[in-house]
Amino acid sequence: MTKRNILESDQQWQKDQNIDHVEKIKKKIKFDFKIDRAPKKDKIKITFIGQPNVGKSSLLNALVGTKIEVSNYPGTSVEITQAEKIMKVFSKDKREISKIKYIFIDTPGIYSISDRSPEETITKRAIFSSKENDIIILIADVNALERSLYFALQILESGKNLILGLNFVEDAYKKGISVNITKLSQILGVPAVRFNPITKNIKDLLITATKRSNNISAENFNVKYDDHIERLIKYASEIIKSDLPPRFIGVRLLEEDPDFLELISNEQLQKLKEEKKEIASEHPNIKEEISKTRFGTAAYIAEKSTHIVKIEKEFKKKQPIMDRVLFHRFWGPIFTLFFFLGLFFVLLIVGGEIEELLVLLGDFVIELIPEDEWAIGDFSFLNLLREGLAGGFAGIAIALPYVLLFYLILGFTEDIGLLPRFVVNIEKIFSFFGLPSKSFITMILGVGCTVPAITSTRIIPQKSDRLKTACLFAFIPCSSRIGIIMGVVGFYGGFIIALATFGTIFIAMMIWAFIMKRIMKAKPDPMLIELPAYRRPIINNVFSKSWLRMKSFIYVVIPLLIGGGIIYSILDQLGITALIIEPFRPFMEIVFNLPGETIVPLVFGFVQKDLTGAMLLSVFEIEDGLLPLTNIQLYTFGLASCIGVPCIIALGTMFKEYGLKNSLITLFSMILYGTFISNIAWRVAILFI
Amino acid sequence: MSNHVRKQKEPKTIVKENILRVMLEEPSRSKEIGKVRELSKEFIILGSWQIDLDVYFMEVLDDLQVAGLLTINQNQVSITKDGLIEAANILSKHQAIEKFFMKDLDKNEAHIAAGILEHFISKEVLENMNRIRSLEENGIELINFTSDEGIITALIIDDTQLFERMVSMGICPGERIKIIAKVAAGFIVKLKHTQIAIDNSLCNKILVAMI
Ligand SMILES: Nc1nc2c(ncn2[C@@H]2O[C@H](COP(=O)(O)OP(=O)(O)OP(=O)(O)O)[C@@H](O)[C@H]2O)c(=O)[nH]1
Ligand SMILES: [Mg+2]
Numbered sequence: 001m002t003k004r005n006i007l008e009s010d011q012q013w014q015k016d017q018n019i020d021h022v023e024k025i026k027k028k029i030k031f032d033f034k035i036d037r038a039p040k041k042d043k044i045k046i047t048f049i050g051q052p053n054v055g056k057s058s059l060l061n062a063l064v065g066t067k068i069e070v071s072n073y074p075g076t077s078v079e080i081t082q083a084e085k086i087m088k089v090f091s092k093d094k095r096e097i098s099k100i101k102y103i104f105i106d107t108p109g110i111y112s113i114s115d116r117s118p119e120e121t122i123t124k125r126a127i128f129s130s131k132e133n134d135i136i137i138l139i140a141d142v143n144a145l146e147r148s149l150y151f152a153l154q155i156l157e158s159g160k161n162l163i164l165g166l167n168f169v170e171d172a173y174k175k176g177i178s179v180n181i182t183k184l185s186q187i188l189g190v191p192a193v194r195f196n197p198i199t200k201n202i203k204d205l206l207i208t209a210t211k212r213s214n215n216i217s218a219e220n221f222n223v224k225y226d227d228h229i230e231r232l233i234k235y236a237s238e239i240i241k242s243d244l245p246p247r248f249i250g251v252r253l254l255e256e257d258p259d260f261l262e263l264i265s266n267e268q269l270q271k272l273k274e275e276k277k278e279i280a281s282e283h284p285n286i287k288e289e290i291s292k293t294r295f296g297t298a299a300y301i302a303e304k305s306t307h308i309v310k311i312e313k314e315f316k317k318k319q320p321i322m323d324r325v326l327f328h329r330f331w332g333p334i335f336t337l338f339f340f341l342g343l344f345f346v347l348l349i350v351g352g353e354i355e356e357l358l359v360l361l362g363d364f365v366i367e368l369i370p371e372d373e374w375a376i377g378d379f380s381f382l383n384l385l386r387e388g389l390a391g392g393f394a395g396i397a398i399a400l401p402y403v404l405l406f407y408l409i410l411g412f413t414e415d416i417g418l419l420p421r422f423v424v425n426i427e428k429i430f431s432f433f434g435l436p437s438k439s440f441i442t443m444i445l446g447v448g449c450t451v452p453a454i455t456s457t458r459i460i461p462q463k464s465d466r467l468k469t470a471c472l473f474a475f476i477p478c479s480s481r482i483g484i485i486m487g488v489v490g491f492y493g494g495f496i497i498a499l500a501t502f503g504t505i506f507i508a509m510m511i512w513a514f515i516m517k518r519i520m521k522a523k524p525d526p527m528l529i530e531l532p533a534y535r536r537p538i539i540n541n542v543f544s545k546s547w548l549r550m551k552s553f554i555y556v557v558i559p560l561l562i563g564g565g566i567i568y569s570i571l572d573q574l575g576i577t578a579l580i581i582e583p584f585r586p587f588m589e590i591v592f593n594l595p596g597e598t599i600v601p602l603v604f605g606f607v608q609k610d611l612t613g614a615m616l617l618s619v620f621e622i623e624d625g626l627l628p629l630t631n632i633q634l635y636t637f638g639l640a641s642c643i644g645v646p647c648i649i650a651l652g653t654m655f656k657e658y659g660l661k662n663s664l665i666t667l668f669s670m671i672l673y674g675t676f677i678s679n680i681a682w683r684v685a686i687l688f689i
Numbered sequence: 690m691s692n693h694v695r696k697q698k699e700p701k702t703i704v705k706e707n708i709l710r711v712m713l714e715e716p717s718r719s720k721e722i723g724k725v726r727e728l729s730k731e732f733i734i735l736g737s738w739q740i741d742l743d744v745y746f747m748e749v750l751d752d753l754q755v756a757g758l759l760t761i762n763q764n765q766v767s768i769t770k771d772g773l774i775e776a777a778n779i780l781s782k783h784q785a786i787e788k789f790f791m792k793d794l795d796k797n798e799a800h801i802a803a804g805i806l807e808h809f810i811s812k813e814v815l816e817n818m819n820r821i822r823s824l825e826e827n828g829i830e831l832i833n834f835t836s837d838e839g840i841i842t843a844l845i846i847d848d849t850q851l852f853e854r855m856v857s858m859g860i861c862p863g864e865r866i867k868i869i870a871k872v873a874a875g876f877i878v879k880l881k882h883t884q885i886a887i888d889n890s891l892c893n894k895i896l897v898a899m900i
Contacts, residue, residue, distance in 0.1 A: 051857075112857035114850045143882040150857050175882065256849050288844075291853050295861040319869065327870035327877050424886045427874030437874070437888075526888035527874055530858065533884075 044213045045103040047130055048165075049123060049155070050139035051148055052109030053532050055167040057081075058197035059139065060106040063206070066544040068106055071414035073441065074530050075459040078119040080126055081106040089210060100210065108458075112151050113158075114257060118466075119458040124259070128244075130160065135209050139165045142172040142179050143533070145306060149298035156188065156220045159245040163212055164192040165205050171533075176308050184305035188221045198538070222247070223297045228279040229254070229286060235275055239268050255287045320534055326421045336425040339418075347405055348486055348498070354401035355487055362393030384569050387618070391565020392558060394614035398487030403479040403553055406448055407546040415537035419444065420529050427527050433510065434517030436460050436524040439469035446476040448549060450650040453478075454657055464522040470658060471516065474644050474670040475509035477502070480557075480609035481642045488613045492627045493634040500685075501638035508643060508677045557610050564604055564611045568618050577619070591675060592636050593682045595628070605641050607648055612641050632689060636682040643674035700740045704749045706779050707732040709758065712768040713776035719767035722750070828896030831866075831876060832889060838867045839897040846894050855891075859883050866897060 048056040052074030061067055064083040069076055086101050107126050108119035115121045130136060138155055140148030148164075155162050166179060185192040191212065195205040225233065237250030240263050252260040253272065261269065276286060283289055326332045369386050413419060419441055427437040438460050446453035450473045460466045477485060490498030571577050577600060585596030592598070597619040605612030616637070620628055629637065645651050645667045654663040711728040712720070730742050750766070753759040758772030768776065787800055828842030841862050846852045859880040860866075867879040875888045887895070 111854055114853045114857075116850050116854060144859065146881065147857060147859050147883065177882075255853070287849050288852055291856040292862060295856050295859075296863070299861075299864075323869070323877075327872055329871070329873055332872060420886070424872055424874060424877065427888070431874075526890045527886055528854070528858070528888060528891060529886050531877070531884040531886055 042098065043101045043103060044210060045105065045130065045134040046209050047105040047107060047126060047134065047136050048139055049107050049127060049136055049151075050109060050165075051111050051141070051144075051151060052076075052530065054109065054139045054141045054148065055197050056109065056139050057106050059137075059165070059167075059195070059202065059205075060104050062197040062200050062202050063102075063104055066548065069545050069548055070541055071411075071419075071545070072417040072532050072535050073414060073419045074109060074532065075119070075438070075441065075456075076414075077106060077108045078122075078456050078458040079108065080122055102206075110151075111147070113154050114255070116461040117459055122458075127155070127158070127160065132161070133213060134161065135163060135213055136160045137163045137165045137205065137209060139167055141168050142166050142177060142306075143168055143175065145177075145179070146295070146299040146302035149301055150295050152188065153221070153223050153294050153298055156190070157222065157245070157248045157251055159220065159248060161212065162190045162220075163205070163208055164188065164190060166192060166194040167196065169194045170196065173309065176310065177306055178309045180305050180307070184301070187301050187305065190220065223294050225290060225293050226283065228283055229289060229293075232275055232279065232286065236272060239264050239272070251290065255290055322534065323421070326418075326425065332425045333428075336422050339422070343406075343409055346409065347402055347482065348490070348495075351401040351405050351482075351486060352490070354405075355397050355491070358393070358397035358400065362390070362397055365393065366390055383573075384566050387569030388562045388566035391568065391611075391614045391618060392562035394617050395561035395564075395610040396558060398613040399480050399483035399557070399610045400553070402482045402486065403448065403550055404546070406479050406482075407549050408542065410444065410448060411542035411545050412537050415535060415542060417532045417534045420531050423527070423529055424531075431524060433513040434520070434524055435468060435472075435513065436462070436465040437527040438525070438529065439465065439472075442469055443472065443476055446473050446478060447482070448479055449552075450476070450478045450646045451653050452549070454650060454653045457657065461525045462522065464520045465524050467658065467662060468513070468516050468520060470654065470662075471666055471670075472509060472513065473646070473650070474666070474674070475505055475512065477505065477642055478609065478646055480612075481646060483610065484605075484613050484641055485638050488616060489634045489638040492629070493631045497631050497635050498638075501635055501642070504635075504639055504677070504681050505642055508639075508673070512673065557608060560608050561610055561614055564608070565614060565618065568600070568604070568615060572618075591679055592640055593686075594633055594637055594640070598637055598640075602641055605647070609641075609646050632682055632685050635685060636678050639678040639681055640674060643677055644670040701745050701749055701752075703733070703740060704729065704742060704745045705753060708749060708753065709768070709772060709776040710779055710783070712759070712766070712772065713780055719762075719765050722761070722764055722766055725750075725766050828898045831868075831878075831887070831892040831895040831897050834868070834897045836868075836899050838865065839899050840864070841866050841895060842898050843896040844894060845896065858885060860885070860887075860895065865900070866895075 048059055050056050053072065053076070055070075057068045057070045057077050060081065060083060061070060064085050067083050068081050082103060082105050084101060084103050086099055089098050089100055105126065107123040110120045110123045113124055113127065115124050127136065136155065138148065138152050140152065152162065152164060164184070166181065169179065172179070179194070181192045181194060191208050193205045193208045195202045224230070233247060233250035233254060235250070236253040237246035237248075239253065240249055240260075242249065242263075249260060253264070254276075264272075279286075325335055366386055366389055369382060369389070423437050423440050426440050430437050430440060439457070442453050442456045442459070445456050453473055453476075454470055457466045457469050460469060485498050485501050489501050568577070571580075580603075581596045581599060584599040588594045588596050588599055598616065600619050601612045601615035604615045616627070627634070645654065645663075651663060651667060654666060658666075707729045708725060710732060711725055714728075726742065726746055729746070733740055733742055750759065750761065753772070754761055756771075758769055758775055760767050760769060841860065841864050843862050844852060844855060844860065846855065855861075864880055869877040869879050869884065871877075872886075875886060875890075876892050877884060877886050879885075
């Protein structure tokens, strides 16, 4: 193949519309979160949008390899993810036409372009920042075609270059729904293509997108509203000039989209209101009528383009047994409770076993390091290495088992489709504490790691709800903190002490939530959540998802642990640690009833929670597996290290999502509250023992 | 009313239907032609038609006689049995339409609207209109709904974005809704193939009618 310049390939491109297949040539994928704003002709930017849980992220993973988490609940993705891939494009006669750089963009799922929560705003922005030549693939779940079409009709109004990607075609067929894609694309005036990210049947979609990038369709389907409303749309469409289609602007203004309303002056708004008043007797609520008409049109198109086929036997059964249990007024909450208790004990028991194995392994490796013969005075490099490795191994042994187990179990739970069903059962308790039901999912994620959990609060519509939830991550033990409680407090103090620590944190959290409910009077957003169909978990997905989630643990935490161990050992050998410890000794003793040395693990823990356990073991240079701490001290140490903003990365995320003021308030109030709880707790505990 | 997809009514038909209505509303079944003409004119004015009755009157009267709905004896017009049925039909439509509009318009306006529409709307459309209206009237909050399946008649929600969210999830007036379970927090419902959990406070705002 000779290398063509862009212009030539462009002309060739224009001539050759019968693209046959595309082929990947480069495995290396760049992965970042920025959106490229200047598409060139040898680049095709394709944005995947769609309602939640329709398989957008699955499609991106199928195209470029596993990059993002895929789960069976609405609201998995809360961020824009961009991935690039260069592919060769071939014509029918096997001629290479050109090389094209594809930029795929996955977005958080939204139901329509009216946004209620931050993740939805993100997608809305992504849609409207896309340029003329960019392609938008709206992914539709054929099982609920009318809903996706509602969204598609809105996008068509906006004049974007749209392709309809139909997912779950096989599933729907088994349920008796068959789609006529020719008819569908005829009605809508845009291509409709079926695909399947699981079986990797994605070629047609990619080819259609590639062809489509050159010819922007002229005639899109438009919803026809009532005559009076149409007249009003025409009026409103002339208010602002922009590169969006006037009709779309008109519709958005009538739908009272805040983003569009802020573009017009007060005077214009007043005039628009007067115009509305004129037809108020017949159309008292225009925005509702627009939604209803659009949905009616969508339902009509869906009906016209699907037909019922014979239903396969296994899909005829009425309601899954699982649902009969989970939606039972009594058994539902009981099942939910036992599920999480079960999860908790599996973590503690199995996690503990793995931890012991890892400790043995660590000791074995460290033994292999020879005694240092070239030490300069007190300073020895091999000692440093030994300390570093010891820190690393301690951290790994303490945290890894819990993270790994938790993510595996979580992965299965998510993929079956259980999480939203648990939400139904905890709603009553959550509303008692003034929390929105959706915060439950984010809190479960928080048991893994606080950082993605804070980001995932974007699925919660109200700001006050979001803040309330974010504060609670100070209490929800992430796997690193579970590691401290189980791997240190439980390991040295016994199971009961560990349970007491968990219990105290839990009570502290409930008290905090109750106080917050009193302070922030706003009612939580009512539960309105889609319950996805049960699916058989795909083992591959569960593992790759767990890997994605643990990657940062492996790449960031382990080096940090080793580094932390080395730094501590240097400081120690230079005698600096004593300088840090001494001034705090009285404070630690009076407030926490703990030896002054424990300030070191607490401070290191703020950098990274996994360092806490490792550092505690380092400061006391334990031998014979004994820590010079009483059980009550272990308990207090567990509380002091686990209540509060967990680590610098979490604080940074908090800052990114909620701004400086809120994150600083949270940080300091949590340090104070954590200190207060720890102080009360050991004083009470002493009374009992 | 055989063909129910009429597009445009002839002025003649309007005159004809008005004459029949006049004959029905008068207690004595036999009337002087002049009187019939006068009363029909009133009707037409009431329905605000721009029709010159005199142009069509005699011709329509003849047509009606040929159709066997009226008989004319010298100056007296009387209505036949068939004519009575036809007239009753028109009247019932008029009343149904009047009832339909009574909700949004005052009595007089509803009467006028009915006077206009009765000539245009087929019985089938009218039946549907009334069914929808009666559904709307019978819509009760989902929370108090006792049957397993119904039709959503209205969403009483002020928050625009929440309203659109619900519609885009498929919770749209006119859609069938199936109740899967009642849980402590609210309802589990099914719309087409989608299952949704809805909070009690929202269930209060969804009106549903039995099918
Ligand atoms: N059986 C089957 N399952 C699929 C298919 N496509 C996606 N899934 C599953 O559907 C679920 C949702 O997929 P995601 O890719 O996370 O959906 P999404 O659109 O990114 O969802 P959000 O990020 O929540 O908006 C996952 O459990 C997938 O495994 C398909 O074609 N067939
Ligand atoms: Mg996703």
